[in-house]
Amino acid sequence: MVSTQELAVLIITGMLFTFFLGFGIILFAQKNRKIQELSDQLLQEEKAKNEVEKLQVALETQETERGHIARMLHDDVGAILSLAQKNILFIQKQAKAGVFEHNSIEVARDLIQESINQLRQINKGLIPHYLLKFGLVKALERMGTQKTAGFIQSFNFETQIPHNLIVSEQIMTQFFYVTSELITNLLKHSFPTIISMALKLEGNQLLLIIKHDGIALSQRDYVALSKESENLGLENIRYRLNLINGELTFKRNATQGEITIAVSIENVNS
Amino acid sequence: MVTIYLFFLFVSELFPVVAGFIFLNKKYDFHIQLLTAWFLVRFLTDTITYLLKINFELSVFPFYHVSILIEGVILIYFFVSINKNSTYIIKTLYLIPIIIFLMETLFFSSIFQTNNLSFIVYNCLISILLLTLLIKINKVDYYLLPIVKAFFVYHSVSFFYSLFETFFRINSELMAIVYPVFLLFILSLNLFYTFYLWSPRKN
Known part of the structure; x- marks a missing residue:
């Protein structure tokens, strides 16, 4: 006890x-x-x-x-x-x-x-003289054709936007440079043989869908890359998209990759 | 001897209350307000129960039951206000002292009997909550850290003490040996908090 x-x-x-x-x-x-x-x-x-x-x-x-x-x-x-x-x-x-x-x-x-x-x-x-003189559609088609010539087997450009659509100079310029940077990145890192670009208007959203058969990124990859990479090109893309309130979406499936740039043609950061 | 203990207890309990009021009069701080309320509840409970016991020989346990409930709710409020990203689940912690209070007073025991269960649960819960604050120490504002640490140590010791409270009530000799040591911890906490509020750094 x-x-x-x-x-x-x-x-x-x-x-x-x-x-x-x-x-x-x-x-x-x-x-x-x-x-x-x-x-x-x-x-x-x-x-x-x-x-x-x-x-x-x-x-x-x-x-x-x-x-x-x-x-x-x-x-x-x-x-x-x-x-x-x-x-x-x-x-x-x-x-x-x-x-x-x-x-x-x-x-x-x-x-x-x-x-x-x-x-x-x-x-x-x-300044992208051609862009200002002939408009976004023609400039994108020309830029895509010129950049991909000799590097891939096929480049296709389609557009469904009305001829009388007026897009501000700021949106046009930033949209053009973002697309240009994306095409350069695709050719440098994804090694595609086919690239197709489709420009269309959904409501007040201007959409550019780039499809390719090269090494594709998913949205998660893009987010991770954006966080880790110190690449100035990616920084530029983000900066330019931010100026025009644009969104960039990456999709990957078994056979191809898809990149969508979406911009509202009404709301733009000044 | 008991008179000396009680004298030290009351005086030391009064210090943080006075220091708290002076501090709040000079500079409002929500956390200090909560802690001052906590010390005030303790001081009032001890004073009232002592006076009632001496003068009227009434049962003081209802006061202890209510006091521990209020103290628990105040310190949970203190925890929730520090833990800024409190989720809905964390806010349901308030229910614990209320449920224990109801269970002990209505089912396990009575409001006129000892509050062992609520005392143990209160000490255990507050120790755990303060421990989680110490684990996520970066969330705690720098100026509140000494208080969180002191309260954690005090409630941990108090939890251990509360486990044997039943023995103390039936064995006054044991109480006479252990209580002075526990009183030292109470005095330390009271004086530490008073010193903390009086410290020139805070002013």
Whole structure:
């Protein structure tokens, strides 16, 4: 039989044991918190680093592009305009002396016309000129045909959208670039032999369905890839889709893959 | 000796209540309000039951039954308010002290008899809830962590103590040895909480 004193000692020991056990649990929890905080911090740092790298790439690209434009403006347009200015100064000088130089005026006019032509050429390189001139349908068909030529066996483009449909320039441009990036990615990574594109209108939704027989992604793959990949192309696609409130859907079945781009032609982020 | 124990108990129970009111008067905090209410319930229960017992020799168990029910509900509320993503199931935890209260007062025992079952269940439940907070420690606001830790340790010890409460009631010699140790834990919690609220860091 246990005596009262022994029972008391037992209970007190038990209470103390519980007390120290509680402390142990607290220390363990604290350690866990520290580990969690450290891993969160590392993750944040890694994220920030990636963001900086992406920004650097974007800035470098922008700088290169600016340099390229500046060079073209300086070498082509700038040089011609300088000559035109020189000619006009000569005409002014002659005019003060009472001499009318008809020939120099013609030269100046030709030089200005030449610089306008040069500017147009540069402009063509900066915006999808064909898209603005001939519209989304023609531009998509042309882009698809040009990109796939020599790489796949068959490219087919179908459209069911009304001829009188007016799509804003912003939607057209972003839609075109997203499609272009997707076709490039398909050719680079999926190795298809057949690609078909169908552009249609469902309600106020502009849909482009790209079907192919190459290696296909499911929606889950795309989401995972978007999270893991630091690919600038994917970033661009997401960015452009976000601008026009667009949605990208990937489907995969036994024989083919299907990519759908859907954009409401009413709601667009400005 | 009992008078000294009671003196320490009442005085130490009064400290956190006063500190809580002063703190809340200066800066409102919902969690501190809950904990102050918890200390206030304990203080009032102990004071009222002591006065009733001394002056009128009345049964004090109804007060203990109700007190433990209110304390349980307050601390569950405290847990739910910290655990921001509380689901519907977590919110049904409120039912546990109510069910135990009804079962003990109506079926197992009576409102005029000891509240062993509700005391054990209360301590066990609160210890588990506080333990889950410590496991998901990142969810707990930094300033509440010391309180959660202190309450967890106190309720764990209190749970162990409550398991033997039946023995204490029939064996006063055992009670005389064990109670001072348990009182130390109560005093520690009360003083810790008072110090926590008085600490210049909080002001």
